[in-house]
Amino acid sequence: AQTVTQSQPEMSVQEAETVTLSCTYDTSESDYYLFWYKQPPSRQMILVIRQEAYKQQNATENRFSVNFQKAAKSFSLKISDSQLGDAAMYFCAYRSGSMSNFGNEKLTFGTGTRLTIIP
Amino acid sequence: EADIYQTPRYLVIGTGKKITLECSQTMGHDKMYWYQQDPGMELHLIHYSYGVNSTEKGDLSSESTVSRIRTEHFPLTLESARPSHTSQYLCASRVPLPGNTIYFGEGSWLTVV
Incomplete structure:
Protein backbone atom coordinates (compact mmCIF):
# COMPACT_ATOMS: atom_id res chain seq x y z
CA ALA A 1 0.00 0.00 0.00
CA GLN A 2 1.11 3.48 -0.72
CA THR A 3 1.80 5.95 2.06
CA VAL A 4 2.37 9.69 2.05
CA THR A 5 4.27 11.42 4.84
CA GLN A 6 4.36 15.10 5.64
CA SER A 7 6.75 15.54 8.54
CA GLN A 8 6.05 19.22 9.16
CA PRO A 9 2.70 19.69 10.91
CA GLU A 10 3.16 23.48 10.93
CA MET A 11 5.32 25.97 9.09
CA SER A 12 5.48 29.73 9.09
CA VAL A 13 7.08 32.18 6.70
CA GLN A 14 7.46 35.92 6.47
CA GLU A 15 5.40 37.55 3.77
CA ALA A 16 7.36 37.81 0.48
CA GLU A 17 9.81 35.14 1.57
CA THR A 18 10.17 31.59 0.23
CA VAL A 19 9.09 28.44 2.03
CA THR A 20 9.44 24.76 1.21
CA LEU A 21 7.00 22.10 2.38
CA SER A 22 8.25 18.52 2.51
CA CYS A 23 6.55 15.36 1.35
CA THR A 24 7.83 11.84 1.01
CA TYR A 25 5.96 8.82 -0.22
CA ASP A 26 6.37 5.12 -0.41
CA THR A 27 5.34 3.04 -3.38
CA SER A 28 6.48 0.09 -5.42
CA GLU A 29 4.84 1.46 -8.56
CA SER A 30 6.66 3.23 -11.35
CA ASP A 31 3.62 4.97 -12.83
CA TYR A 32 1.84 7.41 -10.56
CA TYR A 33 0.82 11.03 -10.05
CA LEU A 34 1.60 13.42 -7.24
CA PHE A 35 -0.40 16.45 -6.19
CA TRP A 36 -0.28 19.33 -3.79
CA TYR A 37 -3.66 20.54 -2.61
CA LYS A 38 -4.38 23.67 -0.60
CA GLN A 39 -7.20 23.86 1.91
CA PRO A 40 -7.75 27.43 3.15
CA PRO A 41 -9.99 28.25 6.10
CA SER A 42 -13.05 28.23 3.81
CA ARG A 43 -12.16 24.55 3.51
CA GLN A 44 -12.51 23.97 -0.22
CA MET A 45 -9.67 21.76 -1.35
CA ILE A 46 -7.94 23.42 -4.29
CA LEU A 47 -5.33 21.89 -6.55
CA VAL A 48 -2.03 23.77 -6.41
CA ILE A 49 0.19 21.69 -8.65
CA ARG A 50 0.52 18.21 -10.07
CA GLN A 51 3.42 16.07 -11.25
CA GLU A 52 3.45 12.98 -13.44
CA ALA A 53 6.04 10.49 -12.27
CA TYR A 54 7.21 9.80 -15.83
CA LYS A 55 8.16 13.44 -16.32
CA GLN A 56 11.65 14.40 -15.22
CA GLN A 57 10.97 18.10 -15.38
CA ASN A 58 9.68 19.63 -12.18
CA ALA A 59 6.22 21.15 -12.42
CA THR A 60 5.81 24.90 -11.98
CA GLU A 61 2.70 27.03 -11.57
CA ASN A 62 3.48 30.71 -11.13
CA ARG A 63 4.91 31.11 -7.61
CA PHE A 64 4.57 27.40 -6.86
CA SER A 65 7.11 24.80 -7.92
CA VAL A 66 8.03 21.31 -6.90
CA ASN A 67 11.26 19.44 -6.39
CA PHE A 68 10.44 15.92 -7.52
CA GLN A 69 13.11 13.37 -6.63
CA LYS A 70 11.77 10.05 -7.90
CA ALA A 71 14.61 7.88 -6.62
CA ALA A 72 14.37 9.42 -3.17
CA LYS A 73 10.55 9.39 -3.31
CA SER A 74 10.44 13.01 -2.35
CA PHE A 75 8.04 15.67 -3.59
CA SER A 76 8.52 19.04 -1.93
CA LEU A 77 6.57 22.22 -2.67
CA LYS A 78 8.28 25.58 -2.88
CA ILE A 79 6.24 28.75 -2.52
CA SER A 80 8.05 31.87 -3.63
CA ASP A 81 7.11 35.43 -2.69
CA SER A 82 4.67 34.18 -0.04
CA GLN A 83 1.41 36.08 0.20
CA LEU A 84 -1.17 36.32 2.97
CA GLY A 85 -3.59 34.39 0.79
CA ASP A 86 -1.24 31.42 0.81
CA ALA A 87 -2.11 30.70 4.44
CA ALA A 88 -3.80 27.31 4.46
CA MET A 89 -3.41 23.63 5.15
CA TYR A 90 -1.36 21.99 2.40
CA PHE A 91 -1.83 18.33 1.57
CA CYS A 92 0.46 16.18 -0.50
CA ALA A 93 -1.36 13.38 -2.34
CA TYR A 94 -0.52 10.34 -4.41
CA ARG A 95 -2.53 8.50 -7.00
CA SER A 96 -1.60 5.31 -8.75
CA GLY A 97 -1.24 5.25 -12.51
CA SER A 98 -2.32 1.63 -12.54
CA MET A 99 -5.26 0.85 -14.77
CA SER A 100 -6.70 -1.52 -12.18
CA ASN A 101 -10.03 -0.21 -11.09
CA PHE A 102 -9.50 0.73 -7.52
CA GLY A 103 -5.84 1.69 -7.64
CA ASN A 104 -6.51 4.42 -10.12
CA GLU A 105 -9.35 5.91 -8.10
CA LYS A 106 -7.90 6.52 -4.72
CA LEU A 107 -5.99 9.63 -3.71
CA THR A 108 -3.76 8.88 -0.73
CA PHE A 109 -3.22 12.00 1.34
CA GLY A 110 -0.57 13.01 3.82
CA THR A 111 -1.57 14.47 7.17
CA GLY A 112 -1.04 18.03 5.98
CA THR A 113 1.14 21.02 6.83
CA ARG A 114 -0.46 24.16 8.22
CA LEU A 115 1.23 27.18 6.67
CA THR A 116 1.06 30.54 8.42
CA ILE A 117 2.12 33.73 6.69
CA ILE A 118 3.59 36.39 8.96
CA PRO A 119 2.84 39.94 7.76
CA GLU B 1 -12.10 26.40 -9.25
CA ALA B 2 -14.41 23.64 -10.39
CA ASP B 3 -18.20 23.60 -10.56
CA ILE B 4 -18.95 21.10 -7.84
CA TYR B 5 -21.45 21.96 -5.17
CA GLN B 6 -22.28 20.53 -1.80
CA THR B 7 -25.22 21.19 0.49
CA PRO B 8 -25.61 21.74 3.31
CA ARG B 9 -22.27 23.32 4.18
CA TYR B 10 -22.93 22.97 7.88
CA LEU B 11 -25.42 20.72 9.65
CA VAL B 12 -26.07 19.96 13.31
CA ILE B 13 -28.40 17.03 13.79
CA GLY B 14 -29.60 14.79 16.59
CA THR B 15 -28.64 11.16 17.07
CA GLY B 16 -30.81 8.74 15.15
CA LYS B 17 -31.86 11.18 12.45
CA LYS B 18 -31.55 10.39 8.77
CA ILE B 19 -29.52 12.84 6.73
CA THR B 20 -28.56 13.22 3.10
CA LEU B 21 -25.60 15.24 1.96
CA GLU B 22 -26.04 16.52 -1.56
CA CYS B 23 -23.31 16.76 -4.18
CA SER B 24 -23.72 18.03 -7.72
CA GLN B 25 -21.28 18.83 -10.49
CA THR B 26 -21.96 20.54 -13.78
CA MET B 27 -18.84 19.40 -15.60
CA GLY B 28 -20.22 16.11 -16.91
CA HIS B 29 -17.63 14.11 -14.99
CA ASP B 30 -18.27 10.39 -14.87
CA LYS B 31 -16.16 9.73 -11.80
CA MET B 32 -17.25 11.03 -8.43
CA TYR B 33 -16.00 10.50 -4.90
CA TRP B 34 -16.82 11.03 -1.26
CA TYR B 35 -13.97 11.64 1.18
CA GLN B 36 -14.22 11.92 4.95
CA GLN B 37 -11.94 14.28 6.85
CA ASP B 38 -11.75 14.62 10.62
CA PRO B 39 -10.42 17.97 11.89
CA GLY B 40 -6.74 18.42 11.21
CA MET B 41 -6.45 14.99 9.66
CA GLU B 42 -5.94 13.57 6.21
CA LEU B 43 -8.75 12.65 3.86
CA HIS B 44 -9.98 9.10 3.46
CA LEU B 45 -11.98 7.76 0.52
CA TYR B 50 -17.57 5.34 -12.18
CA GLY B 51 -20.85 6.56 -13.58
CA VAL B 52 -24.61 6.16 -13.44
CA ASN B 53 -25.70 3.10 -11.41
CA SER B 54 -22.09 2.40 -10.41
CA THR B 55 -20.99 2.78 -6.78
CA GLU B 56 -18.15 1.25 -4.80
CA LYS B 57 -16.90 1.47 -1.25
CA GLY B 58 -13.57 3.11 -0.57
CA ASP B 59 -10.85 1.97 1.75
CA LEU B 60 -12.31 3.56 4.90
CA SER B 61 -15.33 1.70 6.19
CA SER B 62 -18.37 3.91 6.45
CA GLU B 63 -21.96 3.35 7.53
CA SER B 64 -23.11 5.79 4.90
CA THR B 65 -24.56 4.83 1.53
CA VAL B 66 -24.49 6.56 -1.84
CA SER B 67 -26.46 6.48 -5.06
CA ARG B 68 -25.78 7.63 -8.61
CA ILE B 69 -28.97 7.89 -10.59
CA ARG B 70 -27.81 10.88 -12.63
CA THR B 71 -24.32 11.74 -13.82
CA GLU B 72 -24.32 15.10 -12.11
CA HIS B 73 -25.67 13.98 -8.74
CA PHE B 74 -24.00 11.83 -6.07
CA PRO B 75 -25.78 12.08 -2.71
CA LEU B 76 -24.54 10.46 0.51
CA THR B 77 -27.02 9.21 3.10
CA LEU B 78 -26.74 8.27 6.75
CA GLU B 79 -29.86 6.34 7.81
CA SER B 80 -29.27 6.86 11.53
CA ALA B 81 -26.71 9.48 12.47
CA ARG B 82 -24.47 8.93 15.49
CA PRO B 83 -21.91 11.21 17.19
CA SER B 84 -19.13 9.09 15.65
CA HIS B 85 -20.29 10.36 12.24
CA THR B 86 -19.28 13.90 13.15
CA SER B 87 -16.79 14.88 10.47
CA GLN B 88 -16.37 16.82 7.27
CA TYR B 89 -17.48 15.11 4.09
CA LEU B 90 -15.89 16.21 0.83
CA CYS B 91 -17.33 15.39 -2.56
CA ALA B 92 -15.07 15.30 -5.61
CA SER B 93 -15.15 14.48 -9.30
CA ARG B 94 -12.88 14.09 -12.33
CA VAL B 95 -12.87 13.11 -15.98
CA PRO B 96 -11.97 9.45 -16.58
CA LEU B 97 -8.55 10.06 -18.08
CA PRO B 98 -5.34 8.82 -16.43
CA GLY B 99 -3.85 11.35 -14.08
CA ASN B 100 -6.62 13.87 -14.45
CA THR B 101 -7.13 16.21 -11.57
CA ILE B 102 -9.73 15.52 -8.94
CA TYR B 103 -11.82 18.60 -8.14
CA PHE B 104 -13.34 19.02 -4.71
CA GLY B 105 -16.48 20.68 -3.45
CA GLU B 106 -16.45 23.00 -0.46
CA GLY B 107 -17.37 20.22 1.92
CA SER B 108 -20.23 19.46 4.29
CA TRP B 109 -19.43 19.75 7.96
CA LEU B 110 -21.67 17.38 9.92
CA THR B 111 -22.07 17.49 13.69
CA VAL B 112 -24.20 14.84 15.37
CA VAL B 113 -25.25 15.62 18.92
Missing part, protein backbone atom coordinates in the same frame (compact mmCIF):
# COMPACT_ATOMS: atom_id res chain seq x y z
CA ILE B 46 -15.32 6.28 1.62
CA HIS B 47 -17.25 5.95 -1.66
CA TYR B 48 -16.71 6.35 -5.37
CA SER B 49 -18.63 5.98 -8.59
